[in-house]
Amino acid sequence: MLGGASRDARRTERYLDGLMEAEERGAAEAPMDLDLDPAVLFAARELRAGLIRVHPSFRFEEGLAARLGQIGGGTQDGRGEQPAPVRAPASVAPFRTPGVAAPATPAVPAGHSAARDGLATPAAPRRLSLAARPSRPLVVGGVGVASAAISIGAVYVAWRWSRASQTPMVRAVRAARSGRAYASGHGRRAGVLHGILGVMS
Amino acid sequence: MSRPVFGTAEEGARPARLDRDRGLVEAARRDPAHFDALYRKYLAQVYSFAFYELRDHHAAEDATERVFMQALTGLPRFEERADSFVGTGGTAAEIPADASTFRVWLFRIARNVVANERRSDRRRPVAPLEHACDLAAADDIFESAAAREAGSAAWHAVARLPEDRRRAVVLRFVDEMSTAEIAEVLGRSEGAVRVLLHRALRSVAADLRGRLS
Numbered sequence: 001m002l003g004g005a006s007r008d009a010r011r012t013e014r015y016l017d018g019l020m021e022a023e024e025r026g027a028a029e030a031p032m033d034l035d036l037d038p039a040v041l042f043a044a045r046e047l048r049a050g051l052i053r054v055h056p057s058f059r060f061e062e063g064l065a066a067r068l069g070q071i072g073g074g075t076q077d078g079r080g081e082q083p084a085p086v087r088a089p090a091s092v093a094p095f096r097t098p099g100v101a102a103p104a105t106p107a108v109p110a111g112h113s114a115a116r117d118g119l120a121t122p123a124a125p126r127r128l129s130l131a132a133r134p135s136r137p138l139v140v141g142g143v144g145v146a147s148a149a150i151s152i153g154a155v156y157v158a159w160r161w162s163r164a165s166q167t168p169m170v171r172a173v174r175a176a177r178s179g180r181a182y183a184s185g186h187g188r189r190a191g192v193l194h195g196i197l198g199v200m201s
Numbered sequence: 202m203s204r205p206v207f208g209t210a211e212e213g214a215r216p217a218r219l220d221r222d223r224g225l226v227e228a229a230r231r232d233p234a235h236f237d238a239l240y241r242k243y244l245a246q247v248y249s250f251a252f253y254e255l256r257d258h259h260a261a262e263d264a265t266e267r268v269f270m271q272a273l274t275g276l277p278r279f280e281e282r283a284d285s286f287v288g289t290g291g292t293a294a295e296i297p298a299d300a301s302t303f304r305v306w307l308f309r310i311a312r313n314v315v316a317n318e319r320r321s322d323r324r325r326p327v328a329p330l331e332h333a334c335d336l337a338a339a340d341d342i343f344e345s346a347a348a349r350e351a352g353s354a355a356w357h358a359v360a361r362l363p364e365d366r367r368r369a370v371v372l373r374f375v376d377e378m379s380t381a382e383i384a385e386v387l388g389r390s391e392g393a394v395r396v397l398l399h400r401a402l403r404s405v406a407a408d409l410r411g412r413l414s
Contacts, residue, residue, distance in 0.1 A: 005396060006392060006395070008399055009395035009398070012398060012399045013380055016398070037403070039403060039407070040403060042409070043402040043403070043409065046355055046405070047358075047405060051374040053245055054252050055244075055245045056262060061241075061244060064244075065240060069237065071274070072232075072233030072273060
């Protein structure tokens with residue numbers, strides 16, 4: 001003997017089956033079940049209309065197909081062998097100098113170079129493209145720019161400090177602020193800064 | 202080699218329906234290069250399941266990739282079981298014509314992969330649902346807007362469901378599985394799945410009504 005909940009659940013199931021069959025047939029009208037809770041009917045129709053099957057990108061589809069093909073070939077050659085992990089362990093990305101070709105990434109299938117794909121959407125190519133990029137611009141480029149800016153700033157400050165001010169008033173103010181004799185202080189600073197400038201140049 | 206599938210004497214010696222993917226599975230076993238046909242057939246279904254669960258395109262792609270990799274390498278261990286649906290409470294007459302034990306097996310893998318993904322990425326924030334709703338075709342702007350609105354409302358309502366109900370709803374409405382197949386995938390009885398779906402629909406109805414009002 002079915003309980004009330006089970007009976008309603010079975011009725012709901014039959015309605016859902018009918019709803020989907022009607023769609024497959026291309027029928028305009030969905031089946032009606034007057035005994036079924038109207039709230040359930042309403043929700044079923046809303047979900048049927050709103051929940052769409054999603055397809056991944058074409059790039060992902062083809063990229064994964066190529067990787068599966070590679071693994072399939074390997075599996076056929078050596079039955080029972082586990083394929084190489086798709087998520088490759090972290091490795092050092094080599095810098096690519098101008099005129100030197102980047103080393104081939106073994107996991108990238110033929111015809112799927114990360115450089116050609118750009119920012120590839122497939123999962124593994126996406127990871128591979130990060131590893132295959134020539135110079136990790138966000139990290140390496142950022143440090144380079146920062147150090148260059150610091151160097152330029154140091155050179156400018158050194159130049160400003162080593163350059164004797166043209167007006168006597170400025171020289172007097174500097175001497176009074178430092179509380180030291182202008183000539184000796186200027187000479188010491190100038191010596192140090194000239195040393196820095198020598199190193200920088 | 203899969204075992205032969207015939208109905209038992211209690212079922213009137215009627216041969217049970219074969220796995221509709223049997224030919225493809227056998228071909229893929231003989232030559233893994235033929236796995237491509239199974240992959241193309243179920244890619245969107247597996248991806249959709251992962252996408253609705255993880256709510257992120259990239260995470261869904263990663264999960265989909267893992268599912269098919271595991272399926273390909275585990276294919277020699279796959280065993281077709283025509284009686285699997287009967288074992289969950291259904292009868293041979295109730296086995297849907299399009300039932301596929303390969304699909305059930307594949308979605309079991311998907312369920313495990315998605316569960317692992319969710320466990321490992323608990324701290325990763327999920328993408329806003331609005332991004333996931335950007336699915337409607339842009340042929341007709343009004344239709345597109347209406348579809349997007351309906352999709353958005355459905356998404357929100359489904360996202361608020363408890364995990365087991367949400368999975369059952371996605372498998373039923375998005376992947377168009379029968380109750381028997383969902384029961385196999387989720388490892389529940391058919392009766393439990395029916396009740397899950399019924400309660401899920403009531404919750405969704407209350408949610409949608411609340412939004413409309």
